[in-house]
Amino acid sequence: MAAETTSVLGVFAHVDTTLQAIRDLRQRGFADLTVYSPVPVEEIEEEVERVRPLSRVRLFTLIGGVTGTATGFFLTIWSSLKWELVTGGKHPVSIPPFVIIGFELTILFGGLATLLALLVLGRLPKLRPSPTYDPRFTLDRFGVAVACPPDRAGDVQTLLAGAGAEEVRR
Amino acid sequence: MNFQGKSADASWADVNRDVIRTVGMPGNTYFAWMCLVGLTLAAGLAAWPWQIYVGMGAAGKRTPQMWAMYITTFVFWIGIGHAGTLISAVLYLFRAKWRTSIYRGAEAMTIFAVMTAGLFPLIHAGRMWFAYWLMPYPNQRYLWPNFKSPLVWDVFAISTYLTISLVFFVIGLVPDIAALRDSATGVKRRIYAVLALGWEGSDSQWRHYRRAYGLFAALATPLVLSVHSVVSFDFAMALVPGWHSTLFAPFFVDGAIFSGFAMVLILILPMRYLFDWYTYITDKHLDAMAKLILVTSLVLTYFYACEVFTAWYSGDHFERASVFAKATKQYAWAYWLMYFCNSVVPLIFFWKRARTHVGILYVASILVLIGMWFERFNIIVPGLAHDFYPYTWGTYVPTLTDSAIIVGSFAWFFLLFLGFIRVMPSLSIVEVKEVLAHPLKHPRKHDAHGGGH
Numbered sequence: 001m002a003a004e005t006t007s008v009l010g011v012f013a014h015v016d017t018t019l020q021a022i023r024d025l026r027q028r029g030f031a032d033l034t035v036y037s038p039v040p041v042e043e044i045e046e047e048v049e050r051v052r053p054l055s056r057v058r059l060f061t062l063i064g065g066v067t068g069t070a071t072g073f074f075l076t077i078w079s080s081l082k083w084e085l086v087t088g089g090k091h092p093v094s095i096p097p098f099v100i101i102g103f104e105l106t107i108l109f110g111g112l113a114t115l116l117a118l119l120v121l122g123r124l125p126k127l128r129p130s131p132t133y134d135p136r137f138t139l140d141r142f143g144v145a146v147a148c149p150p151d152r153a154g155d156v157q158t159l160l161a162g163a164g165a166e167e168v169r170r
Numbered sequence: 171m172n173f174q175g176k177s178a179d180a181s182w183a184d185v186n187r188d189v190i191r192t193v194g195m196p197g198n199t200y201f202a203w204m205c206l207v208g209l210t211l212a213a214g215l216a217a218w219p220w221q222i223y224v225g226m227g228a229a230g231k232r233t234p235q236m237w238a239m240y241i242t243t244f245v246f247w248i249g250i251g252h253a254g255t256l257i258s259a260v261l262y263l264f265r266a267k268w269r270t271s272i273y274r275g276a277e278a279m280t281i282f283a284v285m286t287a288g289l290f291p292l293i294h295a296g297r298m299w300f301a302y303w304l305m306p307y308p309n310q311r312y313l314w315p316n317f318k319s320p321l322v323w324d325v326f327a328i329s330t331y332l333t334i335s336l337v338f339f340v341i342g343l344v345p346d347i348a349a350l351r352d353s354a355t356g357v358k359r360r361i362y363a364v365l366a367l368g369w370e371g372s373d374s375q376w377r378h379y380r381r382a383y384g385l386f387a388a389l390a391t392p393l394v395l396s397v398h399s400v401v402s403f404d405f406a407m408a409l410v411p412g413w414h415s416t417l418f419a420p421f422f423v424d425g426a427i428f429s430g431f432a433m434v435l436i437l438i439l440p441m442r443y444l445f446d447w448y449t450y451i452t453d454k455h456l457d458a459m460a461k462l463i464l465v466t467s468l469v470l471t472y473f474y475a476c477e478v479f480t481a482w483y484s485g486d487h488f489e490r491a492s493v494f495a496k497a498t499k500q501y502a503w504a505y506w507l508m509y510f511c512n513s514v515v516p517l518i519f520f521w522k523r524a525r526t527h528v529g530i531l532y533v534a535s536i537l538v539l540i541g542m543w544f545e546r547f548n549i550i551v552p553g554l555a556h557d558f559y560p561y562t563w564g565t566y567v568p569t570l571t572d573s574a575i576i577v578g579s580f581a582w583f584f585l586l587f588l589g590f591i592r593v594m595p596s597l598s599i600v601e602v603k604e605v606l607a608h609p610l611k612h613p614r615k616h617d618a619h620g621g622g623h
Contacts, residue, residue, distance in 0.1 A: 013609060013611075014609045014610050014611040015608045015609060015610055016610050016611050016612055017611050033373075034372050034373065034374070035372065035373040036370060036371050036372050036373075037371055037373075037376065038182060038349075038371060038600070038603060039182075039600050039601075039603045039604045040376045040379075040380050040600075040604070041608060044373075045373070045376065045377065045380070048373045048377075049377065052377075055377050055378050055381040057378050057381040057382045057385060058381065058385060061385045061389075065389075075306075076317040079306070079315045079317070080317060083314050083315070085314060087316075087318060088318075090318075094318060097317060097318045097323070098317055100323045100326070100327070100396075100400060101317055101322075101323065101326050103392075103396060104323075104326040104327050104330045104393075104396070104400075105326070105330070107330055107334060107389050107390075107392070107393045107396075108329075108330040108333060108334065110385075110389050111333065111334040111337055111338075111386060111389050111390075112333070112337070114382050114385050114386055114389070115337050115341070115382070117378065117382060118341065118378055118379060118382040121378045122374065122375045122378040122379060123374070123375075124344075124367045124368065124369070124375070125367035125368050126367065126368025126369070126370065127368060128368070129368065129370065130370060130372070133370045133372075135352035135353075136352075137370065137371050138186075138345070138348050138349040138351075138352045138369075138371060139182065139183055139186050139349070139352070139353075140181065140182035140183045140186075140609065164611060
């Protein structure tokens with residue numbers, strides 16, 4: 001990352017113009033894009049995700065879930081062995097009732113791990129707003145922010161305007 | 171196919187405007203309702219120390235009726251919560267688009283219902299400052315953590331349910347709070363800015379968000395089915411006639427969804443009127459909910475028939491006697507009231523007009539809630555009133571103390587809900603926008619494609 005980069009932001013009112021801008025920019029070799037949208041739009045997502053690995057949230061969920069199952073069975077079996085009380089003529093370690101604890105903890109740990117994933121991977125909470133953010137992006141406007149060397153900013157501005165941006169700013 | 175009906179006309183900016191205007195300083199009517207709810211809650215809050223001072227006898231608890239109205243109401247509130255998770259998770263996985271305009275209200279209902287339900291085991295425990303003994307951590311207190319007890323399963327199920335529903339709910343709120351932040355000014359803006367966690371709707375945020383949301387829905391779906399099954403095990407694992415049945419898990423889950431949808435209607439209909447959300451909550455939504463109430467009612471009626479049939483077919487003397495006592499003895503009025511409210515009243519929804527008629531929907535929903543409260547009452551109170559031998563038979567009579575606490579619990583629920591709708595968006599801004607037609611400069615042929623998913 002060179003210190004010498006600048007950001008150009010294009011504000012769009014439509015899904016198709018936003019898509020066009022992303023495609024044009026990619027074609028011209030601008031890879032460092034940030035796309036803002038008020039709602040997740042599948043077409044934009046597909047276009048952006050094309051060059052990215054799959055989100056790793058599910059890995060967190062899996063690890064959390066497996067940890068939960070293990071904890072559930074460990075807690076129940078271990079404490080039953082500490083209190084070796086026979087009830088109803090059954091062995092202190094009776095698996096069927098422990099499945100319930102195992103299941104609940106699978107969901108609990110899996111859910112909390114998913115939350116953790118969202119915070120870690122999505123970098124939340126975000127303490128200060130990005131310089132390219134505009135409050136209209138939670139209303140009805142899309143934004144494409146491009147990080148590029150200052151000498152190419154002019155190109156980017158023309159490109160964004162050409163794709164149909166309502167407003168282009170540096 | 172467009173499930174939003176009229177709202178296809180609304181633009182994205184309209185959605186922001188229509189939701190954001192509901193947040194803020196309310197009028198006098200609102201405060202009047204708050205006062206009423208607050209006073210009712212105060213009565214419940216006054217009754218509770220009295221019960222601690224006098225003892226559980228003040229709440230009418232004496233053998234064999236140790237569970238009575240507290241556990242009845244506990245199961246009732248847990249059941250109410252289920253519709254919220256069903257709408258937010260199950261219908262999300264099924265991509266049912268009509269869920270978008272009701273899911274926020276329903277999810278808030280879930281959280282507050284579970285928070286209300288959670289009070290009852292504590293109140294019922296009497297000395298609630300020992301409530302932490304319920305948590306079976308490996309302990310130095312020489313308490314036996316009995317993982318074979320349904321009551322311990324309950325602790326795990328309910329606390330997991332509350333945690334996961336809360337996380338799911340908050341995650342859904344974040345992008346909407348960001349929209350509130352961007353339209354607010356001054357102190358409000360600062361508060362919403364903190365709560366929005368710096369959400370900007372950038373692609374890197376959305377991609378993880380969407381994946382996490384789907385996974386939450388996938389986790390919450392089996393959870394919601396398990397929670398009421400576990401609650402039903404509190405009964406089904408016991409040997410009491412009328413309780414000891416494998417039917418209980420699906421029976422409870424179905425009843426929970428049934429009563430939950432009735433509560434959703436009770437909350438959504440006034441909101442639609444007061445906030446003027448006719449564009450978003452259309453007749454189609456009411457129709458869909460009424461149909462779900464009808465289906466769950468029919469399934470419930472089938473379970474009622476099964477219950478009676480198995481009692482007869484088992485040839486078990488005590489089972490038969492229990493059913494006979496429920497239908498004919500001191501609690502017969504509650505038994506037949508339950509049948510009327512849960513099996514007869516919802517039949518009106520076979521009539522198309524009734525499914526969208528606000529008055530009919532409202533009255534039917536209230537009757538359904540009464541019916542479902544009495545269903546749990548009928549399991550617990552008459553069940554314990556007439557078990558194996560006459561020596562243990564006994565009638566329960568409510569007292570002022572436990573009645574005040576029960577009524578107070580409704581006030582507590584409504585206090586939370588009324589508070590919520592004035593500070594948070596009670597209609598999901600993002601999800602409603604998602605199902606509207608996306609803005610296109612060059613509209614394609616299949617124009618009203620209804621968006622993302």
